[in-house]
Structures are given as structure tokens and as C-alpha cells.
Amino acid sequence: MSRELDTAVKAAMAAGEITLGKFGELSSPEIMAKEFKDFVTEVDKACEAAISSLITASFPNDSLLCEEGTIANGSSGRTWIVDPLDGTLNFIHSFPVFSISIALCNPEGDILCGVVYQPLLRELFTAEKGCGAFLNGKAITVSSRTEREEFLVATGIPFKEYHYLESYMCMLKDVIRDSAGIRRAGSAAIDLAYTACGRFDGFWEYRLFPWDFAAGVLLVREAGGAVTDFGGNHNVFLRQSIIAGNATTHPMLLEKALDHFSEERSS
Known part of the structure; x- marks a missing residue:
């Protein structure tokens, strides 16, 4: 394990302990609205502070890009991309599905290491570029399923931007027909981590943020597995719409995305 990945693991686990200390016990004053249907809690902020502190202490010349606003502009050209609590609404409602996500990118935009x-x-999911992916230290692979009637596919449903809702629903109907089930x-x-270890056979979501x-x-x-945007581009940071899956599910989902989100086609 590199020093970078070791730092990311320690930071994620430190944040995880903060979440465990407050899960199911949030009070209303600890919950704030950032914007329409988008919330932040004191736990998000505490997790981000713990993560950024550990990273900055180990790599003071690296930059930080964190969901809740912590930004550092370092001189190295590398950037840590942090979601201190992915699934905040779940956390607020004591729905037990949330995670901490930390990644490091180089100046060329390559993701060097990542932790969920x-x-x-x-459950600790880890990866370093060129070194494989792991769950609690054991190597993982995407699923090998090839039959559409067996696929379990994950997605993210639009919850505050509705201009693409019709396109999304049309794609959802197509995926429902070609899978055994959909999960949100x-x-x-977590959706991507579960795709990496084969629990999900694929995942798609329109317009995410880097963290x-x-x-x-x-x-x-x-x-x-394979990951592209809805236009089939490998650099997912450009458009920030994600399709992930194995050798069968990725092209299947990409074909449907191209059908229903024609504006996302590669130029």
C-alpha cells in the first residue's frame, strides 16, 4: 500500500468513526439546507475537517476539492477529491446506506488511488492505479454475468433537476426490460463499489459531481470493468455522467444512454 492510499484509508476510517458516533442521533439544529432538496449536516462538516486535516498533514503541497467547500490549492498539481458523507439524506433519515469517498488525481486527470x-x-474498498481493487484486503472483480434476465443494475434517480427526467424515465424503462431488477x-x-465487487452488474447516473x-x-x-460517460468517453470528468459495468452490461447501458441522451454523444 502506497503512502497515499494509506493516508486515504486512515482518513476514511477516521471519518467513519465520526458517522458511527452520530448515526440515528441527529437533531434538527444539526441539519441544514444547502439548496433545494440538498442538505448538509454537522457530521458532513466534521468528517470533512478530519479528512482534510489528515491529508494536508501528510501531503501539504497537494490540492483539495471537497463537497462541503474545503479547498486547498497546492503546488504539486495533484488533487484529493473528497465526499465526506455520500448519502447524507440517507444518514439524516437513519437509512443505513452511506459512505466516505476519497480519491487522488494527478495533473493529467488520472485517478491514482481511491477509497470507498x-x-x-x-467494508473498506480500495484501489491503486494498475494494482487491482480490493474489499477489506481481498481482491475483487466485476461480475461475469452475461444474461440480461439475471442483471441487477444500480442507478441514481433525479431528485432536484427535472429537465432530463423524461429522458431518464425512458432509459429506465429500457433497462427494466433488459434486467432482473433495479436498485437506487x-x-x-457505494453503487460503484458494489459494481466493482460484482454485487451490481452495472450502474448509470446522469450528472454527478467528481466527489x-x-x-x-x-x-x-x-x-x-469499464467506465465511461454517456457519450462513451473515458474521461468522465468532462461531462460527469457515469456508465459502469462488465463487458456485457457497460455496452448495453451505453447503447441505451446514446438512444435517450443524444446530446451526450461523442463529438
């Missing part, structure tokens, strides 16, 4: 930690289950857990980082997907994208790729 699910504290309640003590409420944490894109939602950076670590999970590396997990899927290092687990032998």
Missing part, C-alpha cells in the same frame, strides 16, 4: 468506506458494515441506494460511491464518483470509477476499472 461503508462504516456500518466495516442513494450513494453513487461522487472519482474513487468508485477507479474501483470499477481496477476490478476489470
